[in-house]
Amino acid sequence: MRKTIRATAATAISLWVLAAHAQVIPPAAQNxxxxxTDAVQYLxxxxxxVPAGKPSPVTLHFRVAQGxxxxxxxxxxxxxIPTDFSIPDGMGVRLGAATYPPGTIIWLAxxxxxxxxxxxxxxEIQARIVATPxxxxxxxxxxxxxxxxxxxxxxxxxxxxxxxxxK
Amino acid sequence: MxxxxxxxxxxxxxxxxxxxxxxxxxxxxxxxxxxLLAGAGQGELVPAPGGDAMNYVSPLNGKPAPAFALxxxxxxxxxxxxxxxxxxMINFWATWCGPCKVETPWIVELRNKYAAQGFEVLGVxxxxxxxxxxxxAGWAKAETNANKFVTEMKVPYPxxxxxxxxxxxxxxxxxxxxxxxxxxxxxxxxASVGLTSESDIExxxxxxxxx
Numbered sequence: 001m002r003k004t005i006r007a008t009a010a011t012a013i014s015l016w017v018l019a020a021h022a023q024v025i026p027p028a029a030q031n032x033x034x035x036x037t038d039a040v041q042y043l044x045x046x047x048x049x050v051p052a053g054k055p056s057p058v059t060l061h062f063r064v065a066q067g068x069x070x071x072x073x074x075x076x077x078x079x080x081i082p083t084d085f086s087i088p089d090g091m092g093v094r095l096g097a098a099t100y101p102p103g104t105i106i107w108l109a110x111x112x113x114x115x116x117x118x119x120x121x122x123x124e125i126q127a128r129i130v131a132t133p134x135x136x137x138x139x140x141x142x143x144x145x146x147x148x149x150x151x152x153x154x155x156x157x158x159x160x161x162x163x164x165x166x167k
Numbered sequence: 168m169x170x171x172x173x174x175x176x177x178x179x180x181x182x183x184x185x186x187x188x189x190x191x192x193x194x195x196x197x198x199x200x201x202x203l204l205a206g207a208g209q210g211e212l213v214p215a216p217g218g219d220a221m222n223y224v225s226p227l228n229g230k231p232a233p234a235f236a237l238x239x240x241x242x243x244x245x246x247x248x249x250x251x252x253x254x255x256m257i258n259f260w261a262t263w264c265g266p267c268k269v270e271t272p273w274i275v276e277l278r279n280k281y282a283a284q285g286f287e288v289l290g291v292x293x294x295x296x297x298x299x300x301x302x303x304a305g306w307a308k309a310e311t312n313a314n315k316f317v318t319e320m321k322v323p324y325p326x327x328x329x330x331x332x333x334x335x336x337x338x339x340x341x342x343x344x345x346x347x348x349x350x351x352x353x354x355x356x357x358a359s360v361g362l363t364s365e366s367d368i369e370x371x372x373x374x375x376x377x378x
Binding site for chain 1: 265
């Protein structure tokens with residue numbers, strides 16, 4: 001019985017230590033740039049059901065914040081950073097291929113000679129995924145770099161959370 | 168036996184409280200994250216205080232420019248302290264930044280115009296914001312891009328790498344280009360964020376040279 005009590009007490013102490021580390025961070029105390037620089041938002045789908053082991057098309061919807069643009073997947077200049085979708089290994093879901101929309105061609109007031117291929121507003125990426133059987137909470141990634149007319153924000157990678165059910 | 172039962176019950180009760188606290192903590196953070204994401208969806212670039220880039224008032228204005236020593240493209244170390252007695256424009260830029268590309272020829276021209284009066288530009292490349300420290304290939308590519316950019320633009324002034332390591336000291340640079348104008352005594356006299364105009368930059372250079 002004593003052993004049981006000791007083991008239980010040790011578990012309780014461990015849990016207390018874990019709880020102490022997992023402290024709540026109030027939103028106001030978090031980095032301001034989380035809001036000001038999240039130029040792209042993932043819209044939907046939150047959940048998809050696909051046949052296990054077979055390449056299946058999934059349309060992913062994103063939105064670029066008003067007043068901003070991000071480079072398309074095929075930007076017009078070698079220095080510009082393309083928008084890129086990926087799924088990290090080990091999530092039970094593999095990205096076979098991704099089809100990106102063509103960019104809208106724009107030019108900025110300060111440099112009318114330079115044409116840019118960009119996404120603005122809402123855009124879609126067609127991903128062909130292959131899932132193993134089961135339920136997978138996939139944290140896919142979207143890498144992009146956003147600007148407005150006069151300034152640019154650093155490149156960023158956002159999580160694209162999708163619950164993929166392989167049947 | 169009864170005592171043991173009481174102790175065991177008490178421990179189980181404490182465990183239940185921990186479990187509840189953990190769940191409440193997770194739920195609170197989930198809701199906070201949702202709020203942040205919702206806010207981000209409606210995000211817009213907010214104009215700089217003062218309305219435009221030219222009138223941007225940095226909290227660093229009137230204060231000594233934060234010291235730094237960074238590696239340049241040739242591998243040497245360049246420190247701000249080495250430019251004491253000169254007026255310096257610290258220009259944060261990146262190759263992926265279109266507006267930076269537009270203003271670079273202006274900066275080159277102005278640097279050459281005012282160099283004889285004791286003016287220098289330090290270009291600070293902030294290429295790798297999104298790169299992990301372990302991403303050696305990414306950093307190597309960033310350096311290659313910076314070299315290419317500098318060659319194409321015929322940049323005559325020192326270009327320093329790893330601007331991210333000093334960006335916090337300069338107010339956290341969320342947007343590029345960003346420039347700080349330092350007078351001969353090492354004090355920041357003007358700053359700008361975003362693309363301005365050649366005449367705005369020249370005005371700030373004159374301010375730095377005048378003090």
